Amino acid sequence: MNKVPTLICLPDNRLLEIDSNETILDALLKGDIAHISVCGGKANCSTCRIMVLDGIKNCSPPTSIEQALAKKLDFPFHVRLACQTKLSNSATIRRLVLDEGDIDLIDHQLTTGAINTERNVALLMANIRGATNFDEVNFPYDIVYVMGRYFSQMQKIIEKYGGTISNVMGRKMLVAFGLKEFDVSAAERATWAALEMFKSVQELNTLLNQMRYRPLNLSMGIHSGSVVFVPLVAAQSTLLTPLGEVAAIVNLLESANKLKGTQLLVSQDVYQVIKNQARVGNQIILKEKETTLQAYEILAMQGTPPIIEDVEVVPRRQRLLTFVKKFAGSWLKSS
Incomplete structure (x- = not known):
């Protein structure tokens, strides 16, 4: 039986x-x-x-x-x-x-279409430093305008290099490269994106100087490895928070810039990918509790930028016409 x-x-x-x-x-x-x-x-x-x-x-x-x-x-x-x-x-x-x-x-x-378990990615942490009272001394409209322009420019650069903004925490922005499909160039693309983000902030600082405001200082850290992403809001599939050692290390790298007088620090894992292209400044040993980390200050990259997605530039005249068409109705109603 x-x-x-x-x-x-x-x-x-x-x-x-x-x-x-x-x-x-x-x-x-x-x-x-x-x-x-x-x-x-x-x-x-x-x-x-x-x-x-x-x-x-x-x-x-x-x-x-x-x-x-x-x-x-x-x-x-x-x-x-x-x-x-x-x-x-x-x-x-x-x-x-x-x-x-x-x-x-x-x-x-x-x-x-994803359970968002474990992914091998390059994480970039960007933080605005040096203007701790920016939102206290400036007019609300100016804050909205400046920060709106900052995030808009950053998003364009990030998307151009195949990155995804996974989370924004006040002045901090966490970006993942290789979230959809990891490849060895994720760390390289993250580094190129970071350097272009610096240039964009320099241009924004020219505008701030004209407005008699103090400049924004950007601080960034990059690390790569295995990360568990957890969705924060069910309705927003791209709003993810990373868990694990990689997330902790990238935060440590970014925070170290303030103490070391640097702007962009990358981990040993990232450096191994970009060392033949990178112009390196200081080499730094970071210690956090029982963790000892080798970090590298990146000043520039050589070669051709690994652009993933070309952001379409709409001619200024066309943008103005679109803007007028969009709001003309409300102007007529209010007049």
């Missing part, structure tokens, strides 16, 4: 019998475990996802529809859809979607 396969289900701590012809979802529901399946078990969502803790070899191969969804969400091999998985022998699973909050998170993942 063939032994009936059993299914251990966590966190419910239940032991269920499961027929080889039924899916794990069917077995859970038959056992009065209210496992969530928003689409009704048709693999049109991923709310029935489970983690196979033991017995992955006893699971049926993923169906074509499950393979497509798993690829979109970047599932590891041991995360399966309960509605598509059958067992040839016993297994232990953990249910991953337990309440409405989990459903909201999965809805976000399906919308953005």
